Each structure stands twice: as structure tokens, then as C-alpha cells.
Amino acid sequence: MITRLTAAERALRDAIKPGAKVDHSAGGATIRAFVLQEVLLDDRAPCRSLVVRDAKVVDALDLEAGTIGYPVEFVGCAFAGEPNVEQAKLFGLYLTGCRLPGLSGAQVDVAHNLELVGCDCSGLVDLIGARVHGQLLLTGSRLANPAGHALAADGMKVYQDVKFSGGFRAESPVRMIGARIGGQFDCDGAHFLKAGEVALDLKGAVIDERVYWRDGFLVEGEVRVADARLRGGLDCTGAVFRHPAAVALRASGVVVDSDVRFRGASVEGPADFTGCDVTGMLDLTGGRFSSPGETALDLARARVRQNMICRSGFEVRGRVLLAGADIGGSLWCEGGHVENSTDTALDATGLVVHRDLHLGHRRSASGAGDDGFHAEGAVVLSGACVEGDLDCAGGRFTNPAGESITAIGLTVERDLLMSDGFVADGVVDLAGAEVHGCLVWSGGRFTNRSRAIRADRAEVGHSAKLDGLHADGPVLMRGMRIAGNLDIADARISDDETALVLEGTTVRGRLRVGFTTKPAGGVDLRYASAGQLDDRDCKWPDRLRLTEFVYKALPVNGLSRAVRVQCLRGGAEEYVPQVYLQLAKVYEAAGKHDDAKHVLIAGQDAGRRAGRGVRGAIDRALGFVLKWTVGYGYRPLWVLYWVAALTVVGAVAAAVAHPDGFRRAKADLDVGFEPVLYTLDLLLPVVNLRQRELWVPVGWVLWGSSVFTALGWVLAICLVTGLGKAFKREL
Known part of the structure; x- marks a missing residue:
């Protein structure tokens, strides 16, 4: 029996009616914790529900291991001590607008909801191992614990939703390692503020429905969802993550069974998604990731089963790492901007894209487009595999001190496009690449003066198009294998030494060369071969190396015999009989026997002029006689x-x-x-x-x-x- 009760305590006890819904206001009066405890744990005449308003609860309310079979709500109450509901069995616990120094609720079992709505908590809220069969609501609450965590909920299991929205604010770390949430995890508008530490820790958590971190969601400190499983997806639209001194978002190994969205989000500090697995799409359009000089966005070995979208507004200051990643759909980066000018901007070594990879600009039905993808720093695609098109049309790749694109051993199942406004201020290295469709550089601009393009040993399944290409340095295409045609019409290559090198290249179809302006540098066709050489109206450079260049046909209305003979003579460092025999053979095959003989005579002339010394003088004399008597x-x-x-x-x-x-x-x-x-x-x-x-x-x-x-x-x-x-x- 409760004795020596105050008037407020007596009023509370008298308000309890068996089977009634009790809504009692203390009017700001003080109620001792042990009195409230006996009222709540008295199961002789339980009410249907209890609401206590505007009470000041002194001492610590201890309900540990107790059982309360009806919902209990505290509204506007102030707790002087930390309520203890550890291992208790509660029907439902609701705290609205309360002030409390903490809450001890480890292993509590709540049959319905556990709510701290609009509360101000200055100590630890301990929910480690708790079981909440309804919802866990901390909407609009403020949690602050200068001595440690604001919320500790490791291993907690909530069967429905968890809501930290409506202005929720945590000024100390929130820890939910291994938590299990059966519904949504809604943190829209929530603030987690603990710079220099892990502000929100969901490592290993399992969330069955969608995670909402939107509409003013702000974290100052690290967010950790490493090895978590988010079955309903993750929506971070407009979220802000700030932890520039260390990792801002650690999501390595996270498994997401739906979409991940960072549209318009801002991440200041590294974002680590290493080895993540996203069943839906990954949408980073408009997202801003900043960690200058470091890896700002780490998706190494990530797996995205659908599309990855990094379109207009996507900005990264630092490195984007996609090494070993697997994208099940397309990777769209039109209009994105990656800046890491002193190092690698995008490292996609070994990346696999099962559809298209777009690193250029996007065109709408009206013809309008965005500004195009822009990378300041090296883009590495070595060993990558793109099972659709690799479209860099309209993209800008800037790395003047080195290679703007390194794609050694790249495989593209369809077309590789570097055209229509494509600009590379740095070397483009495609050595050993395999393009099973067309290779298109038409209209592309390559500004590196030491070496504009290197495509040695690359293989092209269809045609290669260099029409309108503008290169400020040499274009190296040694040992290439092109199954279709190679078109180099209207190309401008500015190099004083060797403008175009096709040494050892095989073109099974037509080799179309149409320099409208004579290149300042030479063209190297040594040991190359082509089904047809089409050079009508071409202005060949003065230096033309043709040793063992083999071709089967010439155009009907091509260059005159005299011009071709002049090309054979021009720039030759030594006499090469084969170049004359090759041209004569083609003339013979075309039925131009007289032209063939003129070419062979010109070849003998070149050999006679090439002689040196006394022997050369004798040969020149004998050759002179043979030429004018029997035409050699x-x-x-x-x-x-x-x-x-x-x-x-x-x-x-x-x-x-x-x-x-x-x-x-x-x-x-x-x-x-x-x-x-x-x-x-x-x-x-x-x-x-x-x-x-x-x-x-x-x-x-x-x-x-x-x-x-x-x-x-x-x-x-x-x-x-x-x-x-x-x-x-x-x-």
C-alpha cells in the first residue's frame, strides 16, 4: 500500500480506473519515481491505457524486468533520473515532448510502438538488444550525450518502421550495429552531428524496406553502413554528408536489393562503396562528392545490377574508383564532371559494363544537349569490358602533363566513339584494345603535341573512321587489325616528324586517305596492307615511307601515274624496289600495262640514282645506257x-x-x-x-x-x- 502520498501522487493513483483509458495531467507537479513505478507495475486493477501529462518525475523510474500490459504515454514530462526499462515487457511506451537524462532499455520487449517524439535527452538512450514489434519513433527529438553515444541500439530488432525524421537531432554518435528493421528507416530532415567520429553507425544492419535520408538530412561525421543489407533501397536525395578529415560515408560491402539514389546529394569527404552490391540502379545525378587529392568516390569491385547514372550536375573533386566494378546495365555519365588534375580522375581498370558506357554529351529529341562529360585528370579504362557502345562523343578529357585516356587492353563489343566535339588534351592510349564494332574518331580533337593517339596492336571488327580528325601530335596505329575500312579523309594532323604511323597495320577493306592539307610530318605505311588504297585527291606529305606496303587495288579515277611515282620517290631514305613493284603489280592487275612499265622504269631510275662510290658510278652509267636503249x-x-x-x-x-x-x-x-x-x-x-x-x-x-x-x-x-x-x- 502506498503511504504518505502528495496530493499530486494521490490524484494520479485515484485516476487509475480498471479497464479505463486514463489521461491524467499533473499540472507540473512532482511525482516520485517509486510511486509511478508501483502504479505502472500494479496488475491487480490495470487500466486500458495511461497518459501522464506535465509531470516532474524525481529519482529514477525503475521498471527493469517488469511487465506492463497496456500502453503508457508521458507527455511534456521531465525525468530527473534515467528511466530503466531493461528486460521489461511493455505493451507500448510513448514519450512525447519529454526531458530526460537518458533511457536504459537494453533488451526491452515492446509489443507495439516505442516512441520518443519531440523529446530532449541529455544522456544515453540504450536500446541494445531491444525488441519493438511495432514502430520505433524518435521524430523531432534531440539526443545529446557529451560522455558517449546518444543512442546505442546494437542488435535491436524493430518489426515495423524506424523514424528519425521531423527535425530529429543527434549531437552525439548514434550506434545501431547489427540492428534489424522490418519496415522503413526514415531519417528525412534528421541531423547527426558528431564531427571527427562515427555519427551514425549501421554496420551489419538489415533493413527490410526503404531507407530515406532526404530533405535536409545532414551528417557531420562518418556514416557507416558497411556490410549492411538494405532490402528496400537507399534514397539520399538532397542529403549532406560532411566529414572532410576522414571517411564521410563508409558503405563497403553493403547489399541493396533495390535502387540507390544520391540525386543532388553532397558528400564532403571520401565515400567508400567498395564491394557493394546494388540490385537496382545507382543514381548519382546531381550528386557532389569532394575529397581533393584522394579517392572521393570508391566503387571498386562494386556490383550494380541495373544502370549507373551520373548525369548533369554530378561533380567529383578527387578520384572516382571503379576498378573491378560490374555494371549490369549502362553507365551514363553525360554532363558529369570529375576533377583530380594532379592524378587519376577516373580509374575504371577492369570495369565491366554489360550495356553502354557514355562519357560524352546527351542529346534530346530537340537536338539540345548538355555540356558533356568533363574529366580533369587521367581516365583509366585499361582492361575494361563494355558489352555495348563506349560513347565519348562531346566529352572533354584534360590531362596535359600525361595521358588523358588510358585504355590499354580495353574491349568494346560494339562501337567506340570519340567524335562530334570530343576533346582530349593529353595522350589517348588504346594500345591492344579490341573494338568489335566501329572505331570512330571523326571530328575529334586530340591536342597533345608529343603523341596525340596511340592505338598500337588494336583490333577493330568493322571500320575505323578518322574523317575530320584534328590532332596536334602524331597518330600511332602500328600493328592494328581492321576488318573493314579505314577512312582518314579531311584529317588534319600537325606534327613536324611523323604525323601518321600505320606500320604493320592490316586493313582488309579500303584504306581511304584524303589529306586536303598536306601534313607537315610524314606518313609511315611500312609493312602495312590494305584491300584497296583510295587516295583520290589526297595531298600526300613529302615524307612517305612505303616499304613492304601491300595493297590490291587503286581507285579508277585516282591520282595520276606521275603523281604516284613522285610519291614513291618522295622522302625515301633508301631505294626500296618493292614499292615500285607493288604499284606496277596493281597496274598490271587493272590492265594498265603501259603504266606498269613506266613505274618499273621509274623504279630502275631510283635504283640507279641510289648507287654510291665507284661501283655506283659504273652502275649509273650502265643503267643510263640500258634505260635509253631497251628501257631496262x-x-x-x-x-x-x-x-x-x-x-x-x-x-x-x-x-x-x-x-x-x-x-x-x-x-x-x-x-x-x-x-x-x-x-x-x-x-x-x-x-x-x-x-x-x-x-x-x-x-x-x-x-x-x-x-x-x-x-x-x-x-x-x-x-x-x-x-x-x-x-x-x-x-
Whole structure:
């Protein structure tokens, strides 16, 4: 029996009516805790519900291990001591607008709701191991514990929703490690303020429905959801995370069975999503992540089963790490901005994207677009695999001191586009890449002067298009394999040494080269091959290296033979017979036999000019004779023109010199002198027309006859040599 009660305490006891809904106001009076305790634990005449208003509860209310079978609510009450409900079994506990120095509720079991709404708590709220079969509401409350945690709820299980919304404010750490929430976790507008520490710890927690951190949600300190499971998704639209001195958001290993949204969110400090698994989409559009000089957004080994969206407004100051990540849909970064100018801006080494990867600009149906993706610092895509298109059209990649894009060993199942406003201020390295569709650099701008593009050993399944490409440095495409066409029309490559290097490259289709402005640097086609060389209207540079360049056809209305021969001569450091033989072979295959012979003669000319020293001088002299007599064997009938011309000259000279310049070999021989036959007898060494035997030259005619005889032997030797070369070629 309660004795010596105050008037306020007696009024409270008298208000209790069995089976009634009791709503009692203390009017600001003081009620001792043990009195309230006996009222609450008295099960002899329980009421249906109890509301206590405006009471001052002195001492500590101790309900440990007790049982209260009806809902209890305190409204506007002030507790001088920390209420203790540890291991108690409560129907429902509601504290609204109360002030309390803490709450001890470890392993409490609440059949319905546990609510601290609009409360001001200056100590620890201990809910470790608690069981709440309804909702846990801390809406509008302020929790502050200078000595430690504001809320400790490790292992807590709430079967319905948890709400920290409506202006909730925690000025000390909130710890909910391993908690299990069967409904939503709503923190819209909540503030967690503990800079330098873990402000909100949900490590290993399981939340069955959606997590809402929106509409003014603010954390100053670290948020930890590492290894948690969020079955309903995570919505951080407009949230603010501030912890620039250390990790702001630690979500490594988190599993989310729906979408994750950071639209318009701001994260100051590293955000760690290493190894996370998101079943839905990851939407970072408009999100701002800042950790200059460090990894601002870490998605290494992350798995996103649907799309990852980082469109306009997405900004990162620091590194974005996507190494080893797996994106089940598309990765859209149109309009995003990543800035880490002193190091790597985006590291996507080994990234797998099962659809498209967009690092450019987005076009609407009206044709309007955003500003395009912009990376200040290196973008690394080495070893990545994109199963759709890799579209960088309109993107800007800035890293003047090094490589703007490093994509060594990249695999793209469809098209790789670096066109339509694409700008790379730094080296673009695609060495060893595999593009199963088209490689398009049309209209792209590559400004690095030391090396604009390196695509050595890259493989292209269809065509490569460089139309309208503008490069301020050399374009290196050594050892490439292109299954379709390679088009380099209207390209501008500014380099004083070697503008374009296609050494060892194989183009199975057409190689279309159309420099409208002659490149200042050379073009290297050594050991390359193409199904067709289409260079109509092309202005080849002065330095053109063609050793072992093989092509099967030329355009019908292409460059003239004279221009092509000039190209073969231009810039050659040494005589290479193969380049002339290749061009002649193509002319022969096209039925242009005369053009083929002119090219072969030009090749012999080049070889003759290439000779050096005494041997070279001899070869040049012999070659000169062979060229103008039998065309190096390619024009053996030219010797007949020489014979005819010399016959006319010799016959005229012999006719003038006869009879004073000749005497009969036999005085009694009655044979007339025939100037033409005499000349032919001199010029044809193996033919005997008997004119030389019958008429003996004297004086200056003797010397002239000797000259004609020598010329005859020279022509005969040239004819035999030319015919020998001709037969040798036929064999």
C-alpha cells in the first residue's frame, strides 16, 4: 500500500480506473519515481491505457524486468533520473515532448510502438538488444550525450518502421550495429552531428524496406553502413554528408536489393562503396562528392545490377574508383564532371559494363544537349569490358602533363566513339584494345603535341573512321587489325616528324586517305596492307615511307601515274624496289600495262640514282645506257628505233663519203655500193651483208665505221640483256 502520498501522487493513483483509458495531467507537479513505478507495475486493477501529462518525475523510474500490459504515454514530462526499462515487457511506451537524462532499455520487449517524439535527452538512450514489434519513433527529438553515444541500439530488432525524421537531432554518435528493421528507416530532415567520429553507425544492419535520408538530412561525421543489407533501397536525395578529415560515408560491402539514389546529394569527404552490391540502379545525378587529392568516390569491385547514372550536375573533386566494378546495365555519365588534375580522375581498370558506357554529351529529341562529360585528370579504362557502345562523343578529357585516356587492353563489343566535339588534351592510349564494332574518331580533337593517339596492336571488327580528325601530335596505329575500312579523309594532323604511323597495320577493306592539307610530318605505311588504297585527291606529305606496303587495288579515277611515282620517290631514305613493284603489280592487275612499265622504269631510275662510290658510278652509267636503249628490258623494241635512226644517219654519211672514202676490196669486183646495206652491216654484228667485205673505208670514214660497229655491239648487248630480263620476269 502506498503511504504518505502528495496530493499530486494521490490524484494520479485515484485516476487509475480498471479497464479505463486514463489521461491524467499533473499540472507540473512532482511525482516520485517509486510511486509511478508501483502504479505502472500494479496488475491487480490495470487500466486500458495511461497518459501522464506535465509531470516532474524525481529519482529514477525503475521498471527493469517488469511487465506492463497496456500502453503508457508521458507527455511534456521531465525525468530527473534515467528511466530503466531493461528486460521489461511493455505493451507500448510513448514519450512525447519529454526531458530526460537518458533511457536504459537494453533488451526491452515492446509489443507495439516505442516512441520518443519531440523529446530532449541529455544522456544515453540504450536500446541494445531491444525488441519493438511495432514502430520505433524518435521524430523531432534531440539526443545529446557529451560522455558517449546518444543512442546505442546494437542488435535491436524493430518489426515495423524506424523514424528519425521531423527535425530529429543527434549531437552525439548514434550506434545501431547489427540492428534489424522490418519496415522503413526514415531519417528525412534528421541531423547527426558528431564531427571527427562515427555519427551514425549501421554496420551489419538489415533493413527490410526503404531507407530515406532526404530533405535536409545532414551528417557531420562518418556514416557507416558497411556490410549492411538494405532490402528496400537507399534514397539520399538532397542529403549532406560532411566529414572532410576522414571517411564521410563508409558503405563497403553493403547489399541493396533495390535502387540507390544520391540525386543532388553532397558528400564532403571520401565515400567508400567498395564491394557493394546494388540490385537496382545507382543514381548519382546531381550528386557532389569532394575529397581533393584522394579517392572521393570508391566503387571498386562494386556490383550494380541495373544502370549507373551520373548525369548533369554530378561533380567529383578527387578520384572516382571503379576498378573491378560490374555494371549490369549502362553507365551514363553525360554532363558529369570529375576533377583530380594532379592524378587519376577516373580509374575504371577492369570495369565491366554489360550495356553502354557514355562519357560524352546527351542529346534530346530537340537536338539540345548538355555540356558533356568533363574529366580533369587521367581516365583509366585499361582492361575494361563494355558489352555495348563506349560513347565519348562531346566529352572533354584534360590531362596535359600525361595521358588523358588510358585504355590499354580495353574491349568494346560494339562501337567506340570519340567524335562530334570530343576533346582530349593529353595522350589517348588504346594500345591492344579490341573494338568489335566501329572505331570512330571523326571530328575529334586530340591536342597533345608529343603523341596525340596511340592505338598500337588494336583490333577493330568493322571500320575505323578518322574523317575530320584534328590532332596536334602524331597518330600511332602500328600493328592494328581492321576488318573493314579505314577512312582518314579531311584529317588534319600537325606534327613536324611523323604525323601518321600505320606500320604493320592490316586493313582488309579500303584504306581511304584524303589529306586536303598536306601534313607537315610524314606518313609511315611500312609493312602495312590494305584491300584497296583510295587516295583520290589526297595531298600526300613529302615524307612517305612505303616499304613492304601491300595493297590490291587503286581507285579508277585516282591520282595520276606521275603523281604516284613522285610519291614513291618522295622522302625515301633508301631505294626500296618493292614499292615500285607493288604499284606496277596493281597496274598490271587493272590492265594498265603501259603504266606498269613506266613505274618499273621509274623504279630502275631510283635504283640507279641510289648507287654510291665507284661501283655506283659504273652502275649509273650502265643503267643510263640500258634505260635509253631497251628501257631496262621493259621496252626492248626501243632498240629498233636506235637502229633505224643510226641507219638513216649512217646511210647519209656513207653516201656523202662515197666514192672518196671507200676503196674496193678487189679491183675486179663489179658490185655497186649500197649505203643502207653498208650501215646495216656495221650495226648488226651477227648479220653479214658482205658490204664491209667489198668496201674498205679510209680516212675519217674508217673512224666513223668503227664507231657504228661499236654502237651496233652496244645495241646488241643491250637487246640481249633486256630480253634476258624480260624472260626472267616471265619465269
